[in-house]
Amino acid sequence: MENENRAGKSKDEKNNGNEIKGLLALKSIFSFNGKKRNGDSEGGNDAPPYQPLPFLSSIANSVVSRSCKILQVEIEELQHQFDSDLVDDVKQPLVYARNFLEFCSFQALQVVTIRPDYLRDKEFRRLMFDMMLAWEVPGVGNQMSSQETAASDKREVEDEDSWSLFYSDSTDMAVQVVDDKKTVGEESFSRIAPACAIVADNITVHNLFDVLASSSGHRLHFLIYDKYLRSLEKVIKAVQNFSGPQLVSNLSLAEEEIVLEVDGTVPTQPVLEHIGISAWPGRLTLTNHALYFESGMGLYDKAVRYDLASDLKQIIKPELTGPLGARLFDKAVMYKSSSMMDPAYFEFPEFKGCSRRDYWLDICLEIFHAHNFARKYKLKEGQQSEALARAVLGIYRYKAVREAFKVSSSNYKTLLCFNLAESLPRGDAILETLSSRLKLMNSAGKRCGLLGSPIARRQVIHPVSRVSLCRLGIISCKEVDIIGEATTLVGDVFVGEVNPLENAVKQSMKNIGRAEAAQATVDQVKVEGIDTNLVVMKELLFPLIKSMNQLQLLASWKDPWKSILFMVFVSYAIIREWIKYALPSLLVVLAVIMFWRRNVRKGTPLEPLKVIAPPPKNAVEQLLILQEAISQLEALIQSGNIILLKVRALIFAVLPQATDRTALLLVIVALSFAFVPHKYLILFTFLESFTSNMPLRKISSERDLRRVREWWIRIPAAPVQLIKPDDNKDKTSKKPIFKKEKKHEE
Incomplete structure (x- = not known):
């Protein structure tokens, strides 16, 4: 056991030593004094030559070679690591070049973003943009024209004094500078940008691209991308x-x-x-x-x-x-x-x-x-x-x-x-x-990062956003585990895999187009003015209004034969208990009409609803109409309050005689609901209401209705007391303002 502990401790010390060595090497590279690439360095160690990979395009080879320079590894070692550590699904021939490019890019971004001021370095911004360009043309089959590559090489040779880590290489083939005419698309941006947590988020990356590329034909230009990152760096500093x-x-x-x-x-x-x-x-x-x-x-x-x-x-x-x-x-x-x-x-x-x-x-x-x-x-x-x-x-x-x-x-x-x-x-x-x-996040630090299997990677999610804030110096990183994990962190992306968040966003965005199109139609049909909206509503409710007018005509008994036939048919339907099928039948009829209209129209646009607009009114007339509508609404609310206050008076027996009659009526109604079949109650209610205007009953019905109205008028309203808080806004103590008893007699 002691030997195992010593071996584990020795292994941890060795790993920590390698990390410190890598960070020191990275620091020395970033502090390069700008000498020509073939010049001698202080340590006497020249950069190792990188041979281009035949299955990669020239710009992809450029990105891979610069990634190797950042990681301080040979390109063969990096490829061997990719082949040995990742699953077979990401190494299929059709996706091998792109996934290998992602592997190298993500690994390089892990190391580059350790520095707190990486957003300030223009060459870092150029490297990320090159990664996006290379992602679009990763393989040799997507090779860019030799003329563009030669022009890029020529510009780099003429500008050797501006040599940087991100664009240095021992071979002329791998030298690549961002061409002012080159742009990247949404897919490549949404794949590479979230690898740096401060640059983009998987949930909003598509919206961010829409903003940045809105003025350039939905293709992102480097100048816009560079301006965005420079502004982001200023925000962090602020x-x-x-x-x-x-x-x-x-x-x-x-x-x-x-x-x-x-x-x-x-x-x-x-x-x-x-x-x-x-x-x-x-x-x-x-x-x-x-x-x-x-x-x-x-x-x-x-x-x-x-x-x-x-x-x-x-x-x-x-x-x-x-x-x-x-x-x-x-x-x-x-x-x-x-x-x-x-x-x-x-x-x-x-x-x-x-x-x-x-x-x-x-x-x-x-x-x-x-x-x-x-x-x-x-x-x-x-x-x-x-x-x-x-x-x-x-x-x-x-x-x-x-x-x-x-x-x-x-x-x-x-x-x-x-x-x-x-x-x-x-x-x-x-x-x-x-x-x-x-x-699934485990900030204590199981190291699976980019290199583990998909199953292992799904079992632990790293706190990439917190670590990004820590690297930028915005929050303090007191936990040693988080700092140790930070050396192997990259954005919530994995080589050859689509983030589940991105899948969820894509599923959600499928409904956005329909929702926006529907909202556009809503905005088009909105009209101004109370009178205009009332006319539109009246036209939309015309079928219902017409049906109600027909029922009212039958109930008025102006055409006795039609009224008698309608009464007999409805009464027979109630006795046979067909009335319970009325609502389901109506819904089925509506569904049949909708299906029929769908098959008949077959995509033809719906004819607009034709409405005769009322005469135009000025602002003062509109205000008068609004004032009248508010007054009518206030009167309606007052009537409702009076009804509720009279009911309250009946419940609390303010008028004992009326309360006795009301209580007796409620008992009779309750016994009826308890012992009389519901179909007879419905039949009685229908016949009572429908035959009230019948010539034989009209005089007696009007007399009974008058007696009920007179009885209701004699019932007093329950008193109301309005109070408001004191001037010192003390909500607990309330001062009565007035007391008013409303008794309405007509």
């Missing part, structure tokens, strides 16, 4: 500046809290907090757990914390606000929770549009949805931290795109994974897949 001692001490942040965004520090772009009719300018801060508002300008008061992590039934939505509580400007975000008496409104004033408000609404909702996701699927502490880190990285990407390309969130699909899952059809399937992936 976030690091947020963690200043003054800000952190004033907010009293918890150990796991990190500041994501701060606004309101510039006098020309204030943030106003509205509570009731009061408003204060101040500084608004978002962390991965809460919102903080500090009132003041320059010198800030103690921060008020608005929790986003706890289950407080929070509501976060856009809202109108203005001075003294007026609803004038659509530039605010409302926050309300069960722990608050009054909601808080955060206004972001700007002269044109509401992009600031939309940005803050999106990022606040992303953190809120991330915590809801963690609670819903009962994630453990480490899994919850990884989900929050994923949301944080999404916010960084969102901010980078927003600042680099000056577009508002309404101009593109969301880049925030949890917001996207909430808005997509079948987005719950995406969240379920993500939760199942996170529950």
